[in-house]
Amino acid sequence: MKATGGKTIYGASVGILMLDARFPRIPGDMGNAMTWPFPVHYKVVRDASPDRVVRKGAEGMLPAFIAAARELQADGVDGITTNCGFLAMYQDELAAAVEVPVVTSSLCQVEQVNRVLPAGKRAGILTISGSSLTDRHLRGARVPDGTPIGTTEGGREFTRAILDNEPELDVEAARADNVEAALALQAAHPDLGAIVLECTNMSPYALDIRAATGLPVFSIVTLITWFQGALVPPRFA
Template sequence: MVKDTDARLGILMLDTRFPRILGDVGNAGSWPFPVRYAVVPGATPEAIVCDDIEPFVVAFIAAGRALVAEGCTGIATTCGFLALIRPRLAKALGVPVAASALEQAGQIAACLPPGQKVGILTISAGTLSPAHLRAAGVPDGSPVAGLEGSSFAQTILGNAPELDVAQARADMVQAANQLVATNPDVGAILLECTNMVPYAPDIAAATGRPVHSIHSYLNWFHAGLQPPRFA
């Protein structure tokens, strides 16, 4: 059995109490390789998604440095909105940083047939600003749909201790269906929120589109940090 002492990937966690179900980036069982976690005190989902991220930058850097000191050779985070601080994290930590699932958008778009776009599903379209999208390299004109007002968003942003998984799944499928109905040129869906990963198969089944997430991103990222041996 692998141990977190063997971890090459360090994950900076928001300060949360909602359930981290299997598939969630914050559940160690979601990964086929060891990971090491560090919580950033006070960095709640609401603070990072809805408020000013700047007061927490120093704390993210400090937590990242601790992970690097423990042997991690790459750092990731548990919120897509942290794309804004990726350059500063990478400079301060001196190792590769995968801060947001959104950073895959350009690569995904390059794989699509001509005329198709990457559609973004986010926990809060109202606060996912052009600055966030630019920082992550999301192609101009990528449609964005949010889950504002949903049970899922209220649980995550409210940092509630209980999660209605069935309702969250329904919320996700409804939002994804609306995204592709409004934008039929969406050829693939990218999940901004790291807590959306458990519902990716349901979204793919409902929309008929490939679905990308922080899980697909970090599996690729980790493959570079620790290439697999085949012999």
């Protein structure tokens, strides 16, 4: 047996472009390495704060994200993702800038989820900031027109603590914000068949949302677990 080189880093196939943030990343959060049952490789994009990327539309940040994606590729990752659903707006640009697969956002699942739901049902999106989520973001992820959207914006804890980049998070209040927003989305759309969590920081509350709504919940964790399975298929023989 001979080992073959050519990379700097081995064993971490998924590279994650991280926002430059200080808010707590609890287990289940994409930025907490304990979330993943496989190794991942992180690259922080400096000055890409939650406020700048979400509320300010990541204005002027594309070159920094492209540079960081190329660094991840040079390090040896086999696929690249990001830790903010709003970076769906850069899906095409990032995919064109590197030579490995790129999936920028949990929103990239919406069309696929629609295909597996019963007739008359459709997926809806739960986002951290409904006022900031634009057609540009949705188009980047190929989200179908008219997809229902709910938000935690205006809640007690979650949106404020994350987007204001606060050093403390009341986890139970954040959980309540997510569950209440999901229930409101479901109540407003009787044809809702599943929920896709736009925000990567919502993943810790996916099970609570599932229990409250009875609906399947798709997140960045479900997407990147699928992605990893393609980059490193299991051996059966």
